Amino acid sequence: MFNQHDSDLILSIQLSSSSGIDCWYWSKETSGIYSIRSAYKLLEFVNGNWPSTGGMNHWKQIWNLNVPAKVQHLLWRVIPGCLPTKLQLSIKHVPVDLTCPMCNLEPETVSHVLFRYNFARSCWNLASADTAGADDIEFSSWFCDLLLHCRKAVVEEAAMIIWQSWTAQNDLLWNNKSTTASEVIRSAKTNLDNWQNAQLNGSIPLLNVNLSNGREHWTKLVSTKFKINVDGAIFAAENRFGIGFLLRDTNGKLIEVFSSSKFGVVSPEIAEIMGVKEALSWIKTKALTEVEIETDSLVVVQAINGSGQMPSQFGLLVQDCRLLLSELHKVFLSFVKRYANRAAHCIARQSYFTPDRIFDEASATSDLLSIVREDCFSS
Secondary structure (H helix, E strand, C coil): CHHHHHHHHCCCCCCCCCCCCCCCCCCCCCCCCCCCCHHHHHHCCCCHCCCCHHHHHHHHHHCCCCCCHHHHHHHHHCCCCCCCCHHHHHHCCCCCCCCCCCCCCCCHHHHHHHHEEEEHHHHCCCCCCCCCCCHCCCHHHHHHHHHHCCCCCHHHHHHHHHHHHHHHHHHHHHHHHCHHHHHHHHHHHHHHHHHHHHHHHHHHCCCCCCCCCCCCCCCCCCCEEEEEEEEEEEHHHHEEEEEEEEEEECCCCCCEEEEEEEEEECCCHHHHHHHHHHHHHHHHHHHCEEEEEEEECHHHHHHHCCCCCCCHHHHHHHHHHHHHHHHHCEEEEEEHHHHHHHHHHHHHHHCCCCCCCCCHHCCCHHHHHHHHHHHHHHH
């Protein structure tokens, strides 16, 4: 009835055990909720304009810069060349003279405005960032090189200079207010220092969910009887994914290990949440109480501990996990860093070779036992 490709896609769907309502959702987001940003990303990807994996790492670095949001937003427009220069307006079929209104010599492009124009050059000559050879490449390529090879402090200063230089040129063009290059650099550094000091002195968490602080190392129990660490793994070449978790007592002694491999081409979030769901079902079957579940998937922890409704496949599995949690006594879900979850990671990676197994310490692999012992000694 179905060809192999369609059959594989159908079998990859991880069905919800609690929801009976079917609905449309936006498949390009984990939440299933449509956004203009997501649609833009999809269209750019289809047209070949969206960055590769390396480019995506650049975006992660930009969003992690300790600079004001307005500066990150400007970079978001600068890097793909979407700054409203005359060249960009011309591309959008606006009939304008391409000549830069500041120098009346060259076309107004992103690289010209932020780098090659005399005023911009004067600013960069006073900056910490190395501009040698920058005339031969696009401005966006130069900034991405900074992200790869320079200290974070240098990149943050450069980002502030971009903002301050762009603002100064607009002030001259629209308000006839002139600024010197030294004033731009001084303002950029002062504003950056003030911003970063304000973040240190009065930062407020944006996520209103009950999360742990993301511990680096596995720790022994304090307020519960048992701890479960759970993880998921993807075996793309085999069209499968695996899940694994282990149960330990208050002293870190290994009690039981669960390993399973399932058919399906799924996202990392689906693999992770299927592991959590399996662990919750297992706890219910064993009638365990006072259990702390740890996973290194922050997305899964935020979703389950939150209250938002998501129409996607991931959202329906979140509902399953919430329902299971509500039926259990003193069972908690928290986030830890990857290193603190390495025992579960080891089980998940081995699940392809040991599918659908439940075993105890006597049958555990030497790799797993070594990690469990190290966790006990370091906690």
